Amino acid sequence: MRWSAGAVCLAVAIAAAGSAEAQSARRGRGNQDQQQSGQQQVTKKEEKRFPLGQAWIAVSLNNKPLTGGERPSFMLDEQFRVQGFGGCNSFSAVAYPLRDQGIAVGPLALTKRNCDKGVSQTEQAFLMALRTSAKWDTVVGSLVMKGPNGEIKFERSL
Numbered sequence: 001m002r003w004s005a006g007a008v009c010l011a012v013a014i015a016a017a018g019s020a021e022a023q024s025a026r027r028g029r030g031n032q033d034q035q036q037s038g039q040q041q042v043t044k045k046e047e048k049r050f051p052l053g054q055a056w057i058a059v060s061l062n063n064k065p066l067t068g069g070e071r072p073s074f075m076l077d078e079q080f081r082v083q084g085f086g087g088c089n090s091f092s093a094v095a096y097p098l099r100d101q102g103i104a105v106g107p108l109a110l111t112k113r114n115c116d117k118g119v120s121q122t123e124q125a126f127l128m129a130l131r132t133s134a135k136w137d138t139v140v141g142s143l144v145m146k147g148p149n150g151e152i153k154f155e156r157s158l
Helices: 005-043 117-131
Strands: 055-061 073-076 081-085 090-098 102-105 135-139 142-147 150-156
Touching: 055 117, 073 090, 102 135, 117 142, 117 150
Parallel strands: none
Antiparallel strands: 055 073, 055 150, 073 081, 081 090, 090 102, 135 142, 142 150
């Protein structure tokens, strides 16, 4: 079989075009794969872990600063037991960190000291906000707990 020069050039041109299209398709698919994996990396956020075994002292309740030496504080240990001080009384409870930075705090066991009226009101508001906290987050070394009865901001304590 004899091929003319024009037929050979046409066959080479068709083969080259097919090869270029295949490479372009592979590159496009590669770009799509890279874009999809990049989207997966962006949407898959690393789950934060609740800071167990660390002591926290309250610095604000509902965006109002808490001052003085008797500020509320707490610590959640590895067995999910909370030990703390409300400003007048000591308390304990169980608390379970949940997915998506949720938290469930159980009923509080509380000592029954008599305190100044202002201290007792602050303690009651703090304990209510803590008990009903539903979400938590760590922001620049601070712990923030939020729920329907308020927001508490904590700093690490010694």
